[in-house]
């Protein structure tokens with residue numbers, strides 16, 4: 019058997035035998051005790067907020083329905099009596115258990131499959147006066163009764179994907195988000211398109227709750243390939259014919275890894291997951307991950323008052339391939355440290371993932387969005403600047419004037435900072 023050198027290397031002169039993998043790195047300290055998931059019906063975690071089962075969110079102190087989130091305090095506030103309170107963290111109200119024992123598929127009641135026959139328009143009967151009020155759950159989760167001024171909130175888990183298991187409330191205020199976006203755009207002002215600069219109105223940012231699935235997993239992976247360890251390096255021939263030769267031993271490398279992943283976060287809106295970079299900069303939203311999803315609270319539509327929301331349109335089954343793909347890359351990175359002795363590298367050829375168990379919860383996560391429609395050369399493109407509503411992390415794209423960028427590059431001797439180059443890539 020001969021070695022297969024990486025491109026550009028001279029072939030080694032010696033023949034090598036395929037040997038047993040010398041590494042005895044135990045990546046499976048717990049042993050192989052995991053069994054296959056059972057074929058029984060998927061268990062469901064009931065995440066309904068019992069306190070709101072009359073369909074109305076009232077202030078626990080005075081009974082008023084005028085309630086909204088006070089982001090700076092992370093609390094719901096009654097606009098009538100100023101009483102403040104918060105819903106319990108979802109993590110506290112459901113059994114979390116040890117992820118290494120997670121088997122099968124467990125789904126939160128708010129992450130259940132979407133029933134296509136259920137309309138996004140929900141009609142609610144006002145408990146104040148009996149009138150019927152319609153809420154468009156594609157964007158809003160509450161409406162004010164125009165007869166008696168009661169605020170009606172959608173708290174029942176209707177099977178149209180609009181009510182998730184949990185919500186992670188905004189923590190970054192509108193004012194704070196505006197100043198972060200100003201700062202972000204300010205740094206790029208020099209090279210930004212002039213129309214963008216003159217029309218820039220960061221006050222117009224919108225607070226949006228975006229739909230995500232937050233997934234816990236218990237998995238194993240088997241990865242196999244060939245690794246090489248250099249045994250000798252020397253030169254052969256002389257003058258123009260001189261060449262460097264490497265001898266290496268080649269090994270069959272196999273790794274097995276058992277691992278658990280807590281709170282993997284994936285988009286559950288097909289439109290947002292569609293990263294058509296020629297027409298929009300949707301992928302911006304994923305660059306402001308991660309969110310502190312462990313602090314998500316039980317559903318209460320009042321957290322959304324004053325914000326807009328985007329309804330989930332993807333079921334668990336649609337997102338399984340996305341999650342499995344991410345689990346495989348996690349597995350690959352987990353074995354990396356155990357193959358360091360292969361100084362000439364390892365070429366992975368086969369990989370196999372065994373998912374023993376997953377648990378899915380749907381959540382609304384908070385994002386401040388500034389959008390700007392820019393037309394250049396007859397082609398329109400929507401640019402976004404997004405602020406993580408929890409951490410304040412900002413990411414976005416700004417339309418660039420290539421003329422100004424070029425002029426600046428020339429005037430400073432061709433030195434452009436890395437941030438600007440990233441921006442050019444993001445907008446090209």
Ligand SMILES: [Zn+2]
Nearest residue numbers: 077080096099
């Ligand atoms: Zn009150």
Ligand SMILES: [Zn+2]
Nearest residue numbers: 144147163166
């Ligand atoms: Zn009413």
